[in-house]
Amino acid sequence: MVMERLIxxxxxxxxxxxxxxxxxAEKARDAFILFLSIQFFSWPIGLFVVEMKWIEYPVQxxxxxxxxxxxSLYFEFxxxxxxxxxxxxxxxxxxxxxxxxFYYLLIAGFxxxxxxxxxxxxKLVDYxxxxxxxxxxxxxxxxxxxxxxxxxxxxxxx
Amino acid sequence: xxxxxxxLMIIWAAVPIIIFLNIRNSNKRVAQIxxxxxxxxxxxxxxVQIKMQLVAFPYREFPYATKLSFTLHYLLFPTIGMLFILYxxxxxxxxxxxxxxxxxxxxxxxxxxxxxRTTSLVEYHxxxxxxxxxxxxxxxxxLKVFVFWFEKGMLMREE
Numbered sequence: 474m475v476m477e478r479l480i481x482x483x484x485x486x487x488x489x490x491x492x493x494x495x496x497x498a499e500k501a502r503d504a505f506i507l508f509l510s511i512q513f514f515s516w517p518i519g520l521f522v523v524e525m526k527w528i529e530y531p532v533q534x535x536x537x538x539x540x541x542x543x544x545s546l547y548f549e550f551x552x553x554x555x556x557x558x559x560x561x562x563x564x565x566x567x568x569x570x571x572x573x574x575f576y577y578l579l580i581a582g583f584x585x586x587x588x589x590x591x592x593x594x595x596k597l598v599d600y601x602x603x604x605x606x607x608x609x610x611x612x613x614x615x616x617x618x619x620x621x622x623x624x625x626x627x628x629x630x631x
Numbered sequence: 632x633x634x635x636x637x638x639l640m641i642i643w644a645a646v647p648i649i650i651f652l653n654i655r656n657s658n659k660r661v662a663q664i665x666x667x668x669x670x671x672x673x674x675x676x677x678x679v680q681i682k683m684q685l686v687a688f689p690y691r692e693f694p695y696a697t698k699l700s701f702t703l704h705y706l707l708f709p710t711i712g713m714l715f716i717l718y719x720x721x722x723x724x725x726x727x728x729x730x731x732x733x734x735x736x737x738x739x740x741x742x743x744x745x746x747x748r749t750t751s752l753v754e755y756h757x758x759x760x761x762x763x764x765x766x767x768x769x770x771x772x773x774l775k776v777f778v779f780w781f782e783k784g785m786l787m788r789e790e
């Protein structure tokens with residue numbers, strides 16, 4: 474229990490540090506576009522998978538968080554958006570298709586890996602019907618959608 | 632079917648139409664960012680309400696996953712917020728702006744009170760219209776500050 478809560482607190486702290494150190498001030502609006510577009514997807518999807526009891530998050534940061542919101546606040550609103558923001562800010566747009574594809578696989582893999590390790594060794598995530606490759610696929614899909622949206626948003630501005 | 636179900640269905644059917652009728656090519660980016668940011672504010676607001684047990688949503692979309700009302704923060708508040716920003720009187724005088732705030736501030740709490748009286752979509756524990764009105768004004772103000780800050784940066788880049 475203590476270890477799980479420390480990890481969640483760690484996710485919070487790391488997210489804030491990354492947001493503060495690695496997102497330049499002039500990119501603040503870009504970060505907002507990405508953060509908000511990620512939420513647009515992760516709210517319904519995150520709630521749906523919990524509602525269907527495919528995934529469970531037995532331990533949350535505060536003891537009775539699960540009374541109010543069984544979906545994972547820290548993955549969906551901190552870890553994942555931060556990953557997606559960095560993904561987009563450092564996206565290799567001048568490269569060719571293969572490096573881009575590799576970049577997708579790598580970042581989505583990084584995120585899926587963290588989730589998989591946490592599911593194995595902690596009580597933070599429990600997969601019921603869920604499989605790691607569903608995470609891998611949905612993370613990649615949401616990264617793709619947010620990237621497309623971000624590019625569309627920026628296109629009209631210059 | 633329950634009347635609660637039909638109210639939610641009407642909201643889900645009406646919101647896309649309202650969005651479609653009010654979005655123009657010239658304002659689509661502002662409209663969308665407003666919509667998305669309203670979702671965040673409204674989610675936080677609902678989360679605090681539930682945490683402090685001020686209200687309850689007995690009939691809701693994800694009864695197992697959350698005690699929050701999904702439609703409320705995902706569609707209803709954002710639509711009100713979007714319309715608020717799109718028709719905001721930027722050149723209006725003080726009185727006009729104040730009146731505009733008061734007008735939009737009444738929409739959400741009034742809907743909420745009516746729904747609380749007649750359905751089980753909302754249930755007030757320690758809540759009333761006046762509190763809803765004040766929090767509605769605060770949320771609209773936050774939204775205005777954010778969107779105008781965001782817009783300023785977008786215009787700078789367009790020059």
